[in-house]
Amino acid sequence: MIVLDGVTKRYNRQTVLDDVSIILGEEGVTALIGPNGAGKSTLFGLVGRLIAADAGTVTVDGMDVRTASSGDLAKILAVLRQDNHIAARLTVQDLVEFGRFPHSKGRLTVADREHIDRAIAYLDLEAFRGRFLDQLSGGQRQRAFIAMVLAQDTKYVLLDEPLNNLDVRHMGEIMKLVRRMADELGKVVVVVLHDINFAATYADRIVAMRDGRVVADAPVAEIMRPEVLGAVYETPVDVREIDGRPVALYYS
Amino acid sequence: MRTESTPRPADAAPVAPTARGIRSRAAAVWARPGIRLALLGAVVAVFIALYLFTAVPGSLAFALKIRGVSVVAMIVVAVAVGVSTVVFHTITQNRILTPSIMGFDAFYMLISTVIVFMLGSTAFLRTDPVVLWVVQVVVMVAFSVFLFTWLFGGKRRSIHLMLLVGIVLGTFFRSFTEWMQRMLDPLDFQVLTDTSFASLTRPDETLLLLTGILVVLGSLAVVPLLNTLDVLTLGEPVAVGLGVNHKRVIMALFAIVSVMVAASTALVGPILFFGLIVANLAYSYAGTFRHRWTLPVAALLGVLCLVGGQLLLERVFAFGASLSIVIEFAGGLFFLYLVLRKGAR
Numbered sequence: 001m002i003v004l005d006g007v008t009k010r011y012n013r014q015t016v017l018d019d020v021s022i023i024l025g026e027e028g029v030t031a032l033i034g035p036n037g038a039g040k041s042t043l044f045g046l047v048g049r050l051i052a053a054d055a056g057t058v059t060v061d062g063m064d065v066r067t068a069s070s071g072d073l074a075k076i077l078a079v080l081r082q083d084n085h086i087a088a089r090l091t092v093q094d095l096v097e098f099g100r101f102p103h104s105k106g107r108l109t110v111a112d113r114e115h116i117d118r119a120i121a122y123l124d125l126e127a128f129r130g131r132f133l134d135q136l137s138g139g140q141r142q143r144a145f146i147a148m149v150l151a152q153d154t155k156y157v158l159l160d161e162p163l164n165n166l167d168v169r170h171m172g173e174i175m176k177l178v179r180r181m182a183d184e185l186g187k188v189v190v191v192v193l194h195d196i197n198f199a200a201t202y203a204d205r206i207v208a209m210r211d212g213r214v215v216a217d218a219p220v221a222e223i224m225r226p227e228v229l230g231a232v233y234e235t236p237v238d239v240r241e242i243d244g245r246p247v248a249l250y251y252s
Numbered sequence: 253m254r255t256e257s258t259p260r261p262a263d264a265a266p267v268a269p270t271a272r273g274i275r276s277r278a279a280a281v282w283a284r285p286g287i288r289l290a291l292l293g294a295v296v297a298v299f300i301a302l303y304l305f306t307a308v309p310g311s312l313a314f315a316l317k318i319r320g321v322s323v324v325a326m327i328v329v330a331v332a333v334g335v336s337t338v339v340f341h342t343i344t345q346n347r348i349l350t351p352s353i354m355g356f357d358a359f360y361m362l363i364s365t366v367i368v369f370m371l372g373s374t375a376f377l378r379t380d381p382v383v384l385w386v387v388q389v390v391v392m393v394a395f396s397v398f399l400f401t402w403l404f405g406g407k408r409r410s411i412h413l414m415l416l417v418g419i420v421l422g423t424f425f426r427s428f429t430e431w432m433q434r435m436l437d438p439l440d441f442q443v444l445t446d447t448s449f450a451s452l453t454r455p456d457e458t459l460l461l462l463t464g465i466l467v468v469l470g471s472l473a474v475v476p477l478l479n480t481l482d483v484l485t486l487g488e489p490v491a492v493g494l495g496v497n498h499k500r501v502i503m504a505l506f507a508i509v510s511v512m513v514a515a516s517t518a519l520v521g522p523i524l525f526f527g528l529i530v531a532n533l534a535y536s537y538a539g540t541f542r543h544r545w546t547l548p549v550a551a552l553l554g555v556l557c558l559v560g561g562q563l564l565l566e567r568v569f570a571f572g573a574s575l576s577i578v579i580e581f582a583g584g585l586f587f588l589y590l591v592l593r594k595g596a597r
Contacts, residue, residue, distance in 0.1 A: 050492055074495025081489045087345050088485040088541035098483060102495040106479025152494070 001025045002047060002077075002156060002190075007056035009042055009212075016042045018212040019056070024190050025156060028182030031199035032192045033223075034209035035233050040192045041082065043209075044160050048079035060156065074102035078154040080145055082161050086133060092144045093129045096120055099151030119151040123177070139170035146177065150185075157181065159191045163198065171195070175202045196237075196248045200224050208232045224248065285538050285545040292537070292552045299559045307567060323559065324464070325455040329523055330530075330554025332467045332516035335474060336509040337527030338534065338543070338550045342484050343505055344411050347535070348590060350527040351513045353415055354396055355422030357522035362425040363388055364447050369432050373443035381456045385463075385518045392514035400506050404499075452520055452558065452575060463519040470512040474547065477505065481543040529583045530554045532590060 002024040009017040017039045024030055032040050045051035046058050049065045058065045060077050078099075096119055100112040108116075120126055123143045133141060142162060149157055159178070163171045179202050181187045193199045199206055199220075206223040208216040209232075216228055223229070224246035229237040238249040281287055300323055308315045340351045352358075367384075368376045376384075399421070403414040433441055474481075480501055483491045492498050517523060534550035535541075561578045569578075 048489070048493055050489055069495075070492065070497045071495035074493065079489075079493045081493075084487070084490060086486055086490075087347065090485075090541060094541070098486060098490075098494060101479070101483055106482065 001061060003057075003059045004043070004047070005057050005059075007043075007046060007053050007058060009039075009046065009051065010054050016212050017046070017053075020212070020214055021056075022207065022214055022217065024207075025188040027204040028187075028189065029178055029203045030188075030190045030205045030207060031203035032190060032207050032209065033194070033196060033199055033232070034215075038209040039212040040209055041160055042212075044079060044081070044158055044192065047077070047158060048081075049073065071102055074152070074154075076154050077156045077158070078149040078152040079158040080149050080160060080162065082164060084145055089132050089134065091130050091132055092120070092125055092136070092147070095133065095144050096125075096147045096151050099148040099153075102152060115151050115153055119147040122150060123147040138165050139167070139173070142166065142170070142174060143177075146174070150181070155188060157187050157189045159189065161192050161194065163193065163195060171198065178202060196224075196229065196250075200246055200248070210234075221246065283539065285540050285542070285549075288537060288539065289545060289549055289552070292549060292556070296552050296555050296559070299556060299563065303559050303563050321455065321457060321460065322453050322562070325452050325460055325520065326558040326562065327555050328460065328464045328467050329452065329516045329520055330558050331471060331551040332463075332512040333523060333527040334530050334534070334550035334552075334554035335471055335547055336512045337531040338547055339474065339481065339505050339509050340527075341531055342481050342543070343502055343509075344415065345485075345487060347532060348528065348587075349415070350531075351509055352522075352527075353422070354399065354418040355425055356392060356396070356513050356517055358422040358425035358429070359392055359395055360388060360517050360522060361447075362429045363391055365429045365432050365436075365444060368440050368444050369436065373437070373440040376440075376443060382458055382462070385456075385459050388518035389466075389511075389514045392517065393510050396510040396514070397507065400503070400510075404502070404506075447521055452562065455519055459519050463515045466515040467512055470508045473508050474505075474543075477501065478542075478544045478547070481505075482541065485541055526554070526557055526579045526583050529579075529586045530557060532586070 004020055004022050004024075007017055007020045008015065016037075020039075020043065032043070034040055042051060046053050047060070047065065049070065052066065060068075060073060063073060065073060093116075096116050097108065097112075099119065100108060100115060104112045120129060123146060125140070125143055125147055128136065128140060128144070133144060136144065146159075146162065149159075162174050162178070166174065175198050178189050178191055182189050182204075191203070193203075200223075203220060206216070206218065206220055207214060208223060208228070215232055216223055224239050226237055226239050229239065229248055229250075233250070235250065236252065238252070239246050240249060241247070303323065304316060304319050305312075337350050340349065341347045364376075367379075371379075399414060399418060403417055404411065433444065436444065480496055483494055483496050484498075484501070486494075488498055530550050530553045531546075533553050534546050537553070538545045538549040540546070557579060558575070561575050561582075565575055565578055
């Protein structure tokens with residue numbers, strides 16, 4: 001379980017996370033939604049030990065992220081950030097191999113190779129193994145990074161806006177994959193999403209943030225209401241039922 | 253130097269020796285970094301042999317003794333510059349910098365100038381070179397570690413801020429050095445000018461030994477971090493996610509770079525300029541981002557650069573130019589090429 005207890009983070013005088021207490025990791029897919037600047041990425045940064053909190057604690061399966069060994073945490077928690085710019089020229093195979101680093105420290109065993117092959121197969125990347133990352137399309141690149149995270153073989157997977165810059169088809173593919181990772185591989189996935197309807201379709205639970213606080217945290221059906229979404233985004237959002245599923249309309 | 257060539261299981265099907273088959277096989281062999289490293293090693297060995305054994309004016313034993321010391325100095329400096337520049341590139345996630353951006357060269361000149369300014373050139377020349385070397389190394393390492401802990405060890409942890417401060421301080425040191433040099437006696441100034449050009453031909457043997465030990469220790473300290481260095485090329489967020497203790501690793505690597513750079517600069521003078529050429533050539537020649545290949549390739553290319561440059565200088569130009577001029581000219585052209593190619597993309 002990922003437990004945030006009274007977590008506060010300030011940049012200069014601006015509070016970006018304000019006394020956030022939340023437990024993540026009881027259900028398969030949790031979607032984290034909220035307007036820009038709500039503190040979603042900061043929250044991921046704190047859990048992923050890239051940023052230090054000013055107050056409060058973050059624990060992952062009982063390990064405090066500030067004191068536990070970074071190597072031990074990397075065996076149970078994988079974080080994929082938004083922009084992954086890599087200066088060196090790597091192939092897909094190289095990148096996915098890096099996912100085994102927490103376990104192998106760079107010396108790949110037979111078991112490591114199996115994990116790598118499985119991750120590449122799972123993401124349907126066999127044809128691109130030897131391709132360099134800069135020769136891939138946006139969707140393929142994103143899949144390569146997810147394959148790396150998968151090869152890391154962690155219980156918890158945090159994905160920060162994995163749908164960024166993808167078209168409708170690739171967005172759908174990635175979300176189906178997220179769902180399969182939870183259902184078939186038993187992973188606990190927390191995913192930051194901007195598209196509310198993707199969250200509603202694929203997540204089990206939605207956590208909504210605004211101004212550094214958690215303003216709503218409930219199963220999908222309870223979040224997909226005009227008054228809740230309207231308050232989160234501070235803009236009118238209509239919710240209609242289409243084929244028995246709630247769909248948010250915010251194009252007006 | 254590791255020149256392991258992992259034996260691969262022999263190709264099962266015997267390929268008919270068509271021209272195409274041979275070419276694709278050659279390409280497959282050439283694609284292996286071990287082969288490339290071994291070939292480079294052979295070329296370097298040939299150059300060293302050429303330098304040692306050709307154009308001997310008198311006794312071979314005497315020539316070998318003198319030239320042997322020069323070759324060792326060139327190897328020590330090349331390893332220091334090659335390894336430190338590649339590691340520095342990985343730490344800073346930037347491939348068009350050299351550690352000199354932290355003001356190492358400028359600081360070296362400042363220290364020399366201050367000593368000459370305060371004590372005069374006679375005292376400077378009369379000082380035990382070992383003492384001078386120790387002072388230079390200690391002051392340079394202390395300065396860079398201070399800069400590093402101040403700007404990277406604290407809460408800010410910004411490599412870019414550190415580089416920026418390094419550039420500003422380097423410029424300040426250079427101007428300050430220049431200002432002091434203007435007020436120097438012409439004789440003192442000439443002595444100082446001699447120290448500002450790297451000289452590889454007649455190093456002090458005690459200093460060479462000391463520098464050699466530091467460079468060997470520094471290189472050995474990098475070996476257990478080779479795989480971690482590979483992970484660092486993915487950038488800080490990903491490296492941390494994969495369990496690298498980023499702050500501690502960067503600090504250790506930076507300390508290694510500082511010691512190696514300071515020791516070799518104190519031995520032969522400002523020499524960092526060619527690290528840029530060597531490192532970038534190493535990336536394209538090695539054909540892989542893995543440090544277990546790029547580091548030895550960079551070191552060997554450094555040796556090639558220095559020995560080749562020295563050969564050119566002694567045998568072709570008959571000492572008509574200085575090695576740093578030869579290398580800086582080539583390095584400048586290469587840098588322009590790099591910048592233009594980046595711009596063209």
